[in-house]
Amino acid sequence: MTQTTYRDALLQALLDAMDADETVILMGEEVGLYGGAYGVTKGMLDRFGANRVIDTPISEPAIVGAAIGAAMTGLRPVAEIMYVDFAGMVMDQLANQAAKSRYMFGGQIGVPMVLRTQGGTGRSAAAQHSQSLEAWMMHTPGLRLCMPGTVSDAYHLLRDAMRQPDPVVFIEHKGLYTMKGEIGDVPDAPWGQPAIRRRGGDLTIASYSRMLQETLTAAEALAPEIETEVVDLRCLNPLDDGPLMDSVRRTGRCLIVTEAVTTCSVASEIAARVSEQCFDWLEEPPLRLGGEDIPIPVSPALERASIPDARLIEDVARWLVAREAPSWAA
Amino acid sequence: MTFANDAPLARYRTMRRIRTFEERVGELFLKGESAGSMLHLSIGEEAVVGLTDHMAEGDTFTTHHRGHGIFLARGADPMRMLAEIAGREAGYCRGKGGSMHIADRGLGHLGANAIVGGGIPHVVGAGITARNTGTRVVSVAFFGDGGMGQGILYEAMNMAALWKLPVVFCCINNQYGMGTRVDRSAGRQDFPARAEAFGLRAARADGSDVEAVHDAAQAIVEGARDGQPGFMEIDAYRFHGHARMDKSPYRTPEEEEEGRARDPLATARTSLADDTLLDTIDAEAEAEMDTAMKTAIAATPPASDTMFQDVYDPSTPAPRPQRARLADVLEERA
Structure with missing residues (x-):
């Protein structure tokens, strides 16, 4: 089996999902022309066009809010927040809107979206670009949260996340993008299990x-x-x-x-x-x-x-x- | 008697149903049958019907916490609304949401919101869906003058203009964000100018005249359908306090009298000039809402184990009740 990187495994997951399902869209800062702040979405704009790979203004709350609205109405958005540290900007949309819509509305309106972001230390990015804020997400019923630590999980967990009927926060690690490994034919464990x-x-x-x-x-x-x-x-x-x-x-x-x-x-x-x-x-x-x-x-x-x-x-x-x-x- | 154009009469009927409904919500509270007192009445704001009349089947919308009237105008069943407000299983959200979180996917209601501005960006996403799937659906965000203070509105208006989405931002300016009058919260009160600055088509209409709202909203909603996002301000007056317990001590009786004189129902009655017919409509609304209230009060509350449902999709395990977890621990320690 061929070696690939954590970064390319994520890219492959996005490519495969977007090829398989035309309702999948990407949206976020620099996801298109720039190719992603850490290069994950390189080439996707050319391949899928600006209606499906959407470069946004620097407006994190509305990025997540728009993804919620798209998810409520039939798309499967993958919104990207460049650093998990910006969660402070989006916690209303994430914790009060995405996480609670299904419940507040009596099960009528799910929010099948993925919020891709990355966190962690290792690049001397300092106090506002290096945090690990997963506890904020874990403290919020209605959100799903996963954090891949292997190349194979980078691929399989992201594919699984994009199939979920509920909002998933998907936190990558900035120190793992160049890590090499293999993508297994099947996930190392079923979705949701250790x-x-x-x-x-x-x-x-x-x-x-x-x-x-x-x-x-x-x-x-x-x-x-x-x-x-x-x-x-x-x-x-x-x-x-x-x-x-x-x-x-x-x-x-x-x-x-x-x-x-x-x-x-x-x-x-x-x-x-x-x-x-x-x-x-x-x-x-x-x-x-x-x-x-x-x-x-x-x-x-x-x-x-x-x-x-x-x-x-x-x-x-x-x-x-x-x-x-x-x-x-x- | 018939009119050359029945639409103004139909709008009057909808406005009357809204007002009577809201009056019943107040009574529901007084009877001790409402779930809490977080009840925000839209009396005085009924002319929003002038805008909703331009919406079509399939169009979607979000509302703020004062959204009962908007939802009724979009076809809500008053009994299911009152049941929800009373926290009953028969309510739109099975008693999970209440007055501030009513929604109905079938009628395009993507959710009332209790976070000021919280539902505004969702229409941007609905607009992306409409664009990507090639429908002619318009999505409207309804909010109050309080929402004009939230940054997310400006982010959303910018995105709508940037991507030319079929979206309308409708500000129902009732002059008050809770107890703060709009001249104490806005440096410049020309709200349409703010929207125009982002590239939206914008209009302002007199909220005491539903026909004026209807005329002004036509270009806004139809423009949005054609990919020119819009903004509409409806200039109204909040007849009552912020929520059920608020007696509005921050405003004078003179101001309230003047504000309540700007009554869209009174304006419509004068213009329609057929008291017998209008009285019949009023009586029908009373009867309809009385029946709805009676049925809602008689409805049963949800069973306690439903509290664990719909946190996540029902195809996945529900959260585990605390008692079950503790029972396991105690059993092992026994």
């Missing part, structure tokens, strides 16, 4: 998006002394936590690794669920390992230090399983 990325009996680590890759690197380094089970949460809202709980009940230990600010994060929610559902099986409390509770600083050194990496994941894992205290905890 994927077990590595089997192990000593410790369960739950993660998603770019931190999944850091976690897999750490797991490799920990073996063979510590065998880590790595659960890729992939689809965060609604969250199917069954496979994760099964895993924690086998291993008795759970570490949750994310890039987002830790307080009130996805990791906090997972830790709470593990505590509730696995109390009698736990050898240690579920631990959260996330971004520091600070805005993202621009300096590469500070930015790197503000979020977990494979080395830190390794440290915490050794502590959890083997009681080896890391140097910084001495």
Whole structure:
């Protein structure tokens, strides 16, 4: 099978969906002529024309609002918000309109749209272009949320997202666009379910998006002394936590690794669920390992230090399983 | 008796039905049968019928929180509206939305909205759908003068003009955003000029005269159908308070008297000049709304387990009730 990039896997998903269904449209800032701020939609304007690949003014609230109206009336829009940090601009349309229309209107009017965006650190883009705001989306019933952490998921989750009858927030990671991998013939797990990325009996680590890759690197380094089970949460809202709980009940230990600010994060929610559902099986409390509770600083050194990496994941894992205290905890 | 043109009479009938309906909404509250007191009456704004009369089957629209009259003008069943306002299962939204979130996909109502300006951009999307699918559907966003303060309106008007979409922005200026009169919220009150600045065709009409609204709206709605998006301001007066509990202490009795004299129903009666016929129409409206209210009050509230329905598409699992989750935890700990 041929290698491709996360970026090209996303492009392929959009191309395949637009070829298969003429109601699919793209809209957003720079999606057409420019080819997407990170190059994902390159060439799509030429191929599908300006009625289906719509360059918009810099008007994030109305981009999402227009996508909602198009979805209500029969199209399948994929709206793009260039950075998830701009969620502050669009939360009314997202949380009060897209998420609640089906419910408020008694099931009559669904909003089958995808909001593509990207987040995360790694490019010294500073405090307003580097955040991980998935908890905002997970905190909103009615939204679906997925965050691909592999090349194959970039393709399959986006295809699946575009088939959903409900609004899906699809958050890519700016640090993964050049990652190489293969697109599997079938998805690694069904839509909405976690994927077990590595089997192990000593410790369960739950993660998603770019931190999944850091976690897999750490797991490799920990073996063979510590065998880590790595659960890729992939689809965060609604969250199917069954496979994760099964895993924690086998291993008795759970570490949750994310890039987002830790307080009130996805990791906090997972830790709470593990505590509730696995109390009698736990050898240690579920631990959260996330971004520091600070805005993202621009300096590469500070930015790197503000979020977990494979080395830190390794440290915490050794502590959890083997009681080896890391140097910084001495 | 018949008129050479029955349309003005039909518009009077619709306006009367709206007013009587709104009066019944007030009574519903007084009887303790409404779901809450977030009830925003459109009495004084009935001349919107002059615009809705240019809309056709298949046209779509969104409204603000004061949208009962607009929906009735587009063919709503008053019983299902009152049932919704009362939080009953028989309501348009099965008791999930209420007064501020009534919608009906079949009649083109894409949703009333309780966020000021929230529904405005949806008509831009509906316009894209119309353009891409080659229909002649027009989509109209209805909002108040309060909506003129929201940035998303200007984003949406710009997009509509940029893409030449079949869209109309209709501002029903009732002079008040809650308790703030429009001269305390707008630096310049020429709203059509704002729309024209974006490239929309714009007009303003006297909201005390439904025929004037009808005349002015024709070019706006038909222009939109042909790809020239439009803006319409209907200059009206909000006869009552912001919501049911508001006694409008921020305005003087003199102002209210003057404002209520700008009554589109009174204007139409004078012009139609057939009291016997008009009285019959009024009586029919009373009877219709009485029956609707009686039926709505008698309707049953939704069963409590329906609260978990329609968060997501019914083909996917509904959210799990909290009690079930906690019961699982307790059982395992037992």
